[in-house]
Amino acid sequence: VVTMKAAMEYPLKFGPDLQEDIDKWVQWVGDEAEKRLAEFFPSLPGETVQNYLWAHTVVCPNCQSVVPLSPNWWLSKTSNYAGKGKERKVTSDWYAVKPIPNPEQKRVDFELIKGKKGKPTTIITDTGEEYDPDTTTTIGRGVGKCPNCGNVIDDEVIKSQAQTGNFGHKLYAVAYKKGKGSLEFRIPESIDFDGIDKAENYIKNKKLDFDWNRLLPSEERFDGYSDRCIAYGLNKNSDYFNPRQLLTLVTYVEIINEAKVLMQAEYEWEKVEAIITYLALVLDRCVDVNCRLAHVNTMGPKIEGASGQHALNLIWNYPEVNGSSRLWLWCAEKSISDYIKLCELFGTKPHSTGLPGIEKYDPKTIQINSASADSLYHITDNSVDAIITDPPYYATIQYAELSDFFYVWQKRTLGDIFPDLFFNELTDKDREAVANPSRFRNMGENPEKLANQDYEAKMALAFGEYYRVLRPDGVMTVQFNHKESGAWDVLAKSLIDAGFEITASWAVSTENPQNLHQAQKNSVSSTVLLVCRKRDPNASQAWWDDLRTELTEALIGKTIKRSDGKYYPLPTQKKSQEDEEYISKLEWLEENGIEGINLYLSAFGPALNVFSRYQTILDSSGEEVRPEKAFQETRKAIANYRFRKLVETDTSGFDPLTQWYLLAWDAFGAREFPFDEARQLALAVGGFNVSDLVKTSKLIDSASGTCKLLTPQQRLKKRAFSVNPSEFSLTYLVDGLHAIIAIYEEEGVTPVRRFMEVTGLVSNDLFMRTIEVALKVIPCIKDEKKCLIEQKVLLDLWLAMDEIKGKVKIYDQLELQLGQLSLNFE
Ligand SMILES: C[S@@+](CC[C@H](N)C(=O)[O-])C[C@H]1O[C@@H](n2cnc3c(N)ncnc32)[C@H](O)[C@@H]1O
Incomplete structure (x- = not known):
């Protein structure tokens, strides 16, 4: 509801003029944040710190060293090329850190490695040293490795330390800029640790401060289906953040709530409501990228937020954005500057509100309500003109579980504005129409089965409600993936x-x-x-x-x-x-x-x-x-x-497998597609069993729900057909097609011609038709590297063999491509 208000209700009610007010208050919050948080984010003279890179740590059970855990030690892999060909210049460096064992101090230190791009996964430094940051990793598939003693640290050990509060954090790199220069990196210095200590002390001193504690999202987490964090001891919503991240975010909440009071002296309440809603959305973005669930994509490098996945995953090495000078305004820029674009989409002009052309409908009458689809108690029977619904799909996305991540923060900024939306401790998982097996644990039956039944029952109830409220001449669209x-x-x-x-x-x-x-x-x-x-x-x-x-x-x-x-x-x-x-x-x-x-x-x-x-x-x-x-x-x-x-003519004589093969290319236009689709198409064509496609005819390979059309060479290797004319049998036309492609690939045109003559394919009209249809349905791709071998060879053969050219028509698109080919030859 909050998102819909921001995306539809407010742009229509307030028009583009509101952008100015939003910007003003975004800036005000940013300025206040800078004042209040600067002491916790100190920078060295001349530089402005952008981000900090942290790794979670455990204690090695063998040598008692503190081990920072990271699946790679990359910092940035950006290369900017300028100029063409040999003249081009690489203007940016690649960065990584190298863990340096320090067994005496029972810790691991770091060295910064900076250089040019080496082989795909290495950095070459100015002194010619080559370093691959993927080879010094300290965790893979949940299992850690101590760089000091080489000991393997099992997943169970990591989890048990995490659950007993022994999970630490180590700062291993700092990203900064000098003036308007590009992003650079360094190893943390004492000034950085001072900022962190200060933040931790500040939080400790606030332990008994009632107002402060109300702003902390300390609700116990729902142990849900999409949760991968409780196993690592993240039991409260506030645990998603390291202490300074939490301090930053709580300070933002404090400032937004102060802004709410100040705004009331300036605007009508509805406008305050709108502006605060946008500020709360900026805060959501800050929460998303400034947490232990965010990660750095080193190509960029850019930060990817927790919401990028449909699960709550703890990230071993995570970023922290400078909360005083960067985080707030950067997140605002990425979201709230789009308000005016929303108005453009509606066509709302400056100094006006509502939809152009239907101004008589007062935009203030827009209502966005929240209710569960299975109980639309506020809507009378036969009263709605149109229903547009995009329902959840079984267990694919656990919306409510994932929403908690933001809900607890929105509650602290919007709870007094929309009390109806935020009166629950957390979001309502019981009413949600998704299949959520975590609600059915320990109930005797298979939780997945019960969850699916629950989902189907809720969907049936929701459709029943839609039927009740829709006018007899109304229309409903259901979006379905x-x-x-x-x-x-x-x-x-x-x-x-x-x-x-x-x-x-x-x-x-x-x-x-x-x-x-x-x-x-x-x-x-x-x-x-x-x-x-x-x-x-x-x-x-x-x-x-x-x-x-x-x-x-x-x-x-x-x-x-x-x-x-x-x-x-x-x-x-x-x-x-x-x-x-x-x-x-x-x-x-x-x-x-x-x-x-x-x-x-x-x-x-x-x-x-x-x-x-x-x-x-x-x-x-x-x-x-x-x-x-x-x-x-x-x-x-x-x-x-x-x-x-x-x-184009009579289809009789085509065997079902060949029909299936040609129709598969026709329908999917790709080598790989869902196996269920292959099965449905096999049922539609009839005359064979879908398992024949894998086992007998070896037309496809299938694994984990998808299947792949094998190339002629792959099928030949699996002995699906023979290229020896005396052993070849044309039970399936597709075998003939693949045989000539495979022969051409190995030996060229002459043996193809011989094979076609000896096997009689040259005078087989059905076979020529098969070539023609194959050329039509297998996609032609201009890019040589991505070109499909079947299409390429068939075209070559068509060009080279009059026996085929005389009987096989080529279509517009192919003609065009052939034209281009011959131009290239000249
Ligand atoms: C596929 S998503 C819709 C996404 C939407 N079209 C959009 O672009 O944001 C399904 C939505 O249904 C919501 N939902 C789940 N259970 C519901 C219920 N009982 N009543 C109303 N909405 C529900 C989920 O929270 C989720 O937002």
Whole structure:
């Protein structure tokens, strides 16, 4: 709710003018922080310390040395190149520290290593010394190593010391700047330790200060599913921070609360509420990056906050940002300067508020409420026009557990402003609609199973509430991150049971565009929007056998495309203008740029529409049919449709494995994709078992939920086929395809020609068609290094062999690429 207020309510209520007030108070808090905290963050003359690098420490049980734990000793790996070719200059240094054993003092010291980039993982110093900071590590996979005596320190020892309060911290490097210069590093000096001592003493003196203690987030932590810290003795929320980090953050809270009082003399309360909310969000960022759960990404170097992961992980070596001069303003710059951009998104202009064009709606009437989706008690029946929901997905993210990290701080700045949101000690895990096994420990049954059931029941309740509050003509969209087919079934079933009819689905690719053309991996990370409406309450029951044809027809049956771009089902509408044409829904989706796996996902909507129009659907034996069947039928229809389209003529004669292989490239456009998808596609094509793909035909390798299409060479090595003409059998066309690719790679064109002649492939039309389709579906990548071998070889063969050229058509995109190739040759 706080985030939504900041992202929507306030920009609409106060418009861009508020940015000035926010900036003013951000600066005020920053100035105050500097005054109050400067003594704890001293710098050497001429330098300004930016960050401190800390390592957690344990005592070696063998030699009693204090051992700083770190999985690597890198500080920075940035190289700035200027100029071109040989002229280019490296203008930045690489930095690391080297642990120096000091057994006499029972400690480990450090030496700074600075130099140029060596081989990928080394630094070369000015004296030519080569150092690899990954070789002097003191912890790996939870097991420590003492540099003084070489003793291995087991995970159990580390945990038990941590739990009994013997986990220490050692400062091992300081990052600073001189003027506007670039970031440099040094080994800590006494001035740095003085600052730390001062902070620790200050906190000790505050032990009995009631006001101070109220600001400390000392709530006991929830021992949750995403927690990896309690095992290391971090039992309270304040334990996420070292003493000086805590001092910094508590001081910020103190200052924000003072600002709240001062602001009231200047502004109406609503504005105070807004500005304090933004200050609280800056504080969240400070908490995120200035804790024992943050880490430094040495490429940059930049700090990555605790929230970068979906779990609470203690980081062995963590950063502390200078709390007096840098942390607050740096975090503010990264978040609050975006307020004005939010206003731009809404179109709110200076000196005005609300949405342009609908000014008559007073932005002050916007309400953002907090309630659990399973009990929308404040909303009356049949009253809501639209519901937009993005529900959690089983155990993927434990929102409430992770939110506690920020909740305890927000409570201390926003608790009096939004008492309803912060009256609980911690966030409410019991009402949360996620599968959280930690709530079901020691209950006799498998906690995961109970948690899943609890999640499904809560989702069903939430959809029931949505149904109750939605107007009869209202619309609901459900955002769903496609994971695996089973999840679709559960989601669709609970929507149908709640009384909804699913009328459309839209797949939106959420893959990072940079990864899109790598053709290595398709993680099927599409987000699907399901559009739902209330089903006719008098809907009848239907028989699956009748629906099956209706369902396929809904996808491939021709519809009229009107000149207005809409489409209407046949035969109710007639062509009214000459330029109108008949197309199917699948064709329509493709025309709208939906392709590959997104075509399958987007087609689930029309299929579910047929399915969800009925109250119940029964098979011939009277058993209830689940939505899963509709999805299977849809996949089958699309696989058929796509294959027909790819082959362009009769598809008979193509063996199922070859169909599967070509359709897999067509759908995923990548070598790697989820195994569950491979299985679903195998079911859709039919005629073989998914395990055949791995065991018999060796078309794929599968491991931990994903699978990879093997290259022709890999398959040959596994003896999936033979390149000896007398042993070769063309049971599967894909084997012929892979055989010629493998032969070409090893020996060139002539042996391919011979092989094709002896095996009769040269006069096999189906085989030529297979080459043609393969060239169409295997992605062509311009970058030579990333180019897929199958595509490259087939193109080479097409260019070199008239036998293939004469029978295999090449398509626009490939022609273009060939054109570029020949230009390059010239
Ligand atoms: C997938 S996330 C939504 C993310 C959101 N679209 C965004 O961009 O921030 C699911 C959200 O549902 C919330 N949630 C979990 N249980 C809930 C419940 N019982 N009632 C309302 N919301 C709940 C979680 O806290 C989480 O914020």
